[in-house]
Amino acid sequence: MSEGEDVGQVRAQCSALVARAQGGDMEAFDELYRLHRDKVYSLCLNLCGDRERAQDLLQETFVRGWRGLQGFRGQSAFSTWLHRVAVNVCRDGERRRRTQVGEAHAGIEQDSVGAPEARASARRRGAGARAVSHDRGGCILPLPGVRGCRDAARGGEDVSVAGNAAS
Numbered sequence: 001m002s003e004g005e006d007v008g009q010v011r012a013q014c015s016a017l018v019a020r021a022q023g024g025d026m027e028a029f030d031e032l033y034r035l036h037r038d039k040v041y042s043l044c045l046n047l048c049g050d051r052e053r054a055q056d057l058l059q060e061t062f063v064r065g066w067r068g069l070q071g072f073r074g075q076s077a078f079s080t081w082l083h084r085v086a087v088n089v090c091r092d093g094e095r096r097r098r099t100q101v102g103e104a105h106a107g108i109e110q111d112s113v114g115a116p117e118a119r120a121s122a123r124r125r126g127a128g129a130r131a132v133s134h135d136r137g138g139c140i141l142p143l144p145g146v147r148g149c150r151d152a153a154r155g156g157e158d159v160s161v162a163g164n165a166a167s
Helices: 003-022 026-048 051-071 078-112 116-125
Strands: 129-132 139-143
Touching (some): 026 051, 051 078
Antiparallel strands (some): 129 139
């Protein structure tokens, strides 16, 4: 059997599983999950860079896939449609994460403005990454567990989460 025939068989199998899943067959959707989870996980991991978050994004992709399955019309391969769902889930997750980081940063900054003891207390609360202070252009406030913060005082150098390497 040629590679083209294999691809055709997989697409036919997916089409049949999708039709069954659209009819409410959870076993068919479970099989779709088993067929596509590794590729979707790899995509999520490539987009977010964190194994634990990639697992969460994988699950969210399939939850959204199940909820939106009735909207799948078969104009493309199921894998193509699912890939798009995964990309959207990853983008939404990143937006949500940035919003949460921004709100946390604003809250810490608000708490510590004009109060040296509040700033010291905020620094003691976490040994994680440091957020960029908008008024001074340098990293002065800790944000525990936040990855990917950049130290403006060091030319945009990444701040290490573990050990606070940029201190």
